[in-house]
Amino acid sequence: MAVAWTALKGKVDQLEKDVKEIQGFHLDVEIAEIKKDIQYMREMLERVLQQMK
DSSP: OHHHHHHHHHHHHHHHHHHHHGGGGSOHHHHHHHHHHHHHHHHHHHHHHHHHO
16 A cells, blocks of 8 residues: 555656646646645645555
């Protein structure tokens, strides 16, 4: 189970990198919302991973 959460964390990391790459396309509002969602996902994943330890 922890492996699945760790893999999901890797996908969130990649999503964060992808969003940084498209920042130059003047989608600032949408990107800000996506970044907020990514941060929320990261926080939830960290909590789950901490609880599994």
